[in-house]
Each structure stands twice: as structure tokens, then as C-alpha cells.
Amino acid sequence: MKADLHLHTTASDGRISPEEMVRLAAQDGVEVIAITDHDTVDGIEAALAAARSFPSLTVIPGVEINTDVPHGEVHMLGFFIDYTQPSLQQRLETLRQSRRVRARRMLDKLSELGMPLEWQRIEELAAGGVIGRPHIALALLERGYVSTIRQAFDLYIGRERPAYVEREKIKPVEAVEIVVAAGGLPALAHPADIENLEGFLDQLQAAGLVALEAYYNNYSQEVTQQLVALAHKRGLIPCGGSDFHGLDSQSETPVGGVPLPRKYVEQLLVRSGKISLRVRP
Numbered sequence: 001m002k003a004d005l006h007l008h009t010t011a012s013d014g015r016i017s018p019e020e021m022v023r024l025a026a027q028d029g030v031e032v033i034a035i036t037d038h039d040t041v042d043g044i045e046a047a048l049a050a051a052r053s054f055p056s057l058t059v060i061p062g063v064e065i066n067t068d069v070p071h072g073e074v075h076m077l078g079f080f081i082d083y084t085q086p087s088l089q090q091r092l093e094t095l096r097q098s099r100r101v102r103a104r105r106m107l108d109k110l111s112e113l114g115m116p117l118e119w120q121r122i123e124e125l126a127a128g129g130v131i132g133r134p135h136i137a138l139a140l141l142e143r144g145y146v147s148t149i150r151q152a153f154d155l156y157i158g159r160e161r162p163a164y165v166e167r168e169k170i171k172p173v174e175a176v177e178i179v180v181a182a183g184g185l186p187a188l189a190h191p192a193d194i195e196n197l198e199g200f201l202d203q204l205q206a207a208g209l210v211a212l213e214a215y216y217n218n219y220s221q222e223v224t225q226q227l228v229a230l231a232h233k234r235g236l237i238p239c240g241g242s243d244f245h246g247l248d249s250q251s252e253t254p255v256g257g258v259p260l261p262r263k264y265v266e267q268l269l270v271r272s273g274k275i276s277l278r279v280r281p
Contacts, residue, residue, distance in 0.1 A: 001262035003032040004255050005060065006077065006189065006213065006241025011035075011043030012064075013132035015246035018047035021255070026054035030256035032265055034060040034079055034241065039095040040130045041083035063092070064189060065175040066167075072159060074172045074200075075189035077213065077239075078179030080272040088182040096130050098168035103131045109163040110136075110156065115145045133157050134247060149247055172200075176207040185272055187211035187239050192223050201234055210271060215240025215260045217253040237267045 008014035009021050016024065018035060025033045035047045044061045051059040063078045081088065107117050117139045125135040137152035146152045156163045172188075179186040186209050194200055201209065214227035215238065231238040240260045242253040 001032070001260070001265055002028070002030040002256040003260045003262075003265045004030055004241045004244070004258065005032070005034040005062070005079065005187075005239050005260070005265075005268075006036050006064070006216075006243045007033055007255065008037055008064075008243070008245045009035060009043040009047070010127050010129045011040050012037035012130040013126075013134040013245060014129075018043035019050040022047050022050040022054060022057065022059065025255050026051075026057045028254070028256050031056060032058045032060065033255070034062040034077075036062040036064040036077050036079075036241075038064050038066060038130055038132060039092050039099065041081070041089065041092065042129070044083045062184075063179070065092075065095070065170070065178065067172040067175045068166070068169040069172065069194075071195070072193075074191075074194060076172060076175035076179065077187040077189050077211075078175075078182065078184040079187060079211070079239075079268060080274060081179060081182040081184035083182075085182050088178065091178055095168065095170065099131050102165045102167040103133075103136060105165040106133075106136055106157060106163050109165065110140070113156070113162060115140065115143070115156070117143065134245065138247075173203055173207045176204055176209055180208040185210040185268060187213055187237075189213045190216050190243070192216075192219060192227065197230070198234075201230075201236075205234065205236070209236065211237040211239045211268065213240050214238040215258050217241075217243045217258060237271065238264050239268060240264075 009018045035043050037043050041063055047059050051057050060079050061081055061083045065076045067074045121139050122135050125138050137149045140146045140152045176186040212231040214224050228238045240258050242258050244255050
């Protein structure tokens, strides 16, 4: 099975619309995708509508919630969420507003560093979606301040870099609780670099964590095997995806490009209680 359970669209910091993402996945023979935009569910309706034209493709409504820990960030995926739930939408709107505040402050810092950017251009690059650091990175690239997107993060807007700004903090356990309250299945995203991972999982599983992203962009076979073994040990479902944003076609793993065993996708489907997610008119 070709499946990709970690995809970003123009609803957040991706460069491909939800409709285009669905078409791209279907054309590449992907059978199951999850739309997991940062702190928003605004792309889900369009993706589900587009999927009606592709009977071979199942679209899972999802989200990725960014959280903070003392020495970095932890991201939580949510699959099969009720994306229409008012309380979920209200909480995500609060997080999106904090992103805008942070972005403006980052532009202030960049200006102080001699690299002014126009706020209007950041909004244009976001195209109505959630404003994120990739939009600032793109603006830096456009102005010639950096030569690559990666360089923008490494030199200026990555954590502990001179233009980095903290945003509203939400704890990982709270993110799990938000997904569970929305009827979804929480999964810990790209966990390989998390310190004391097993102790961290104790807290998250107590709150309702269901899955662990073991198959991920650029993970070695050894790392993947270790994470799969850990998931099995703890009764979690291994999952995975490309984390595709469409920012760099030459370096990014394509949609469906991370091999994900069918049995784990099926386990998630069964656990959700939604064996068939086909969208009907």
C-alpha cells in the first residue's frame, strides 16, 4: 500500500492546495492520505470534496498541533478528527493568532539584523492559510538574504537563532487531549530526537496517545526499526508519512514516498471505527 499520513497544504505552510494534493496523491497511486495542516482544519473540506472524483483514494481528516517542551518542540498528529467541532476550531484559532503575533515579532528581529521584509508579502505567501516560519523563509529567499530555505532556518529563524521568537505554549499532553476530545486518534510525530522518549510516552499514553510516527522522511532503516519495536512494546500503532510541504521538489520526499506497511494503516482504520472513509456526494 502507498499511504501518506503526514501532509501539509496551503491551509497552513504547504505550497499545494488541498485539491491539488488529492489529485497528486491519486495520480501517484497513493491509496490513503491524511491532511495534517499545522493548527488548522481549513483544508479538510476541500480535500474531502476533491476525493469524490478519485474512488481509489481515502482521505483522513487530520491536524498537526505544535507544542513546546523545555528544549524544543514536539508535534502531535491527530487522525480522524471531527474537524467541525466548535471547541476544536476555537482552540486552533487561538494557536493561529499566536503564530501571527510571533511572525510579526520575527520580522522585527530580521529588520534589526538588516534584513527587512514586508508583512504584506508574508500574508501573500500564506495565501489565506496559517502563517508559519516557512513563509518567512520563502520571503528571505525571494529577497536574496539566503540561498536556500534550509539556510533561512539554520542561520536566522530556527530555534535559538537570532530572529527566532517563541509563540504561545501548549503542552504535548494538552494536544493529545484536544485530539481525543475531537474524536480523533493522537500520534506523536517524528519522535526520534525526543529526549527520554519512553518516559515522555508514559505521559502521552496516559492522556490517550494511540500511534507513533516510526516511518518518516529521511529516517534510516535502523531508526525506523527501533521506533517500530518501541511502538509494539508499548501497544502503539506505528504510522508515518513524508511531512510533504511542496517547498522544494528536489530535496523533499514526494507524497507517498515513505513506505508504510498496509497492516498499520488498516490498524488505524479499525481503531477509528471508520473502516471505509470514502466520501459520498
